[in-house]
Amino acid sequence: MAQIIDGKVISAQMKEEVKQRAAKLAAQGTTVTLAVIQVGNDPASSVYVGNKKKACEYVGIRSLAYELEEDTTQKELLELIQELNGRGDVNGILVQLPLPGHIREEEVIQTISPDKDVDGFHVQNVGRLNVGGEGFVSCTPAGVIQLLKRSGIMIEGKECVVVGRSNIVGKPMAALLLRENGTVTVCHSRTKNLAEVTRRADILVVAIGKPKFITAEYVKDGAVVVDVGIHRNENGKLCGDVDFDSVSPKASYITPVPGGVGPMTIAMLMENCLQSAERMAR
Ligand code: NDP
Secondary structure, three states: OOEEOOHHHHHHHHHHHHHHHHHHHHHOOOOOEEEEEEEOOOHHHHHHHHHHHHHHHHHOOEEEEEEEOOOOOHHHHHHHHHHHHHOOOOOEEEEOOOOOOOOOHHHHHHHOOOOOOOOOOOHHHHHHHHHOOOOOOOHHHHHHHHHHHHOOOOOOOOEEEEEOOOOOOHHHHHHHHHHOOOEEEEEOOOOOOHHHHHOOOOEEEEOOOOOOOEOHHHOOOOOEEEEOOOEEOOOOOEEOOEOHHHHOOOOOEEOOOOOOOHHHHHHHHHHHHHHHHHHHHO
16 A cells, blocks of 8 residues: 655645745845735635635745736736836745636736746746756646655656646656656657556656546556646545545555645745745845
8 A cells, every 4th residue: 555645744844944944034134025916706716825825924924915806907917017026025926827818828927027936937937947947946846846855755767757748737847857867758648558658657747637537557566656636526525637546555655635736836835935035135
């Protein structure tokens, strides 16, 4: 039976560390500050924004909430971002996605200063990740690396298979595993014989967006399985992209859903804000 990688415990450790570093900066006169922009009132987005605010409060990061009307124009949103880009007291800017249909999301993301892009979505940060420079990394895949490292799992030299190639999860995940000297394969919807490829993995990271898609036949004995997926079934119960019940007897380590990758995303957001403030204070 696999050992559980406990994202709640590991994210709590990380938040404690951030809290201490934020207190140290505060003692030197810097209040770490994150600006969170939400356009409209999509209920799921409101929950995510609320959770981010709570985490900020807990670690001692000041959060500035910008709750904009659904009919906010592209120009108004870009002007707000530009104003925040210019403010010396703002270390991170986060625009909650998805944005309403009339807003061009890509332009919004690229308007955030790369130095305050704590989500790690700006092309400059994506580029820095791929050429090995210092920059912000997308929070979810960065959280997966922390889960592995803090569970004592070696990445170097391992066969790592990532299922999913989104800009937010799959691609940065692959780049990070490569940076840690894993041997990386990326799979997607056009991959042939998916199970044959995933069965090669010592470390299998799944970000497909399909509930319980990965069953035991996709997994090698003793593999480490990381489930990024998150779904709510009709009874309100959460599950991932991995069929936990069939896979966990085969795996050596596995992340549960909930309580695996999910809590790490916000912990990494806090870490990114802190890093930004530390850089700005230098
Ligand atoms: P996307 O829908 O953007 O990407 C899904 C990827 O999976 C695509 O690359 C797609 O391939 C691939 N895919 C789809 N079907 C198959 C298949 N049958 N076989 C192989 N590959 C397939 O999703 P995200 O990356 O944004 O998210 C993935 C999951 O992770 C979701 O469940 C999401 O809710 C969750 N998530 C969780 C987070 C957390 O904090 N825990 C944060 C972000 C996401 P192709 O490119 O060819 O279409």
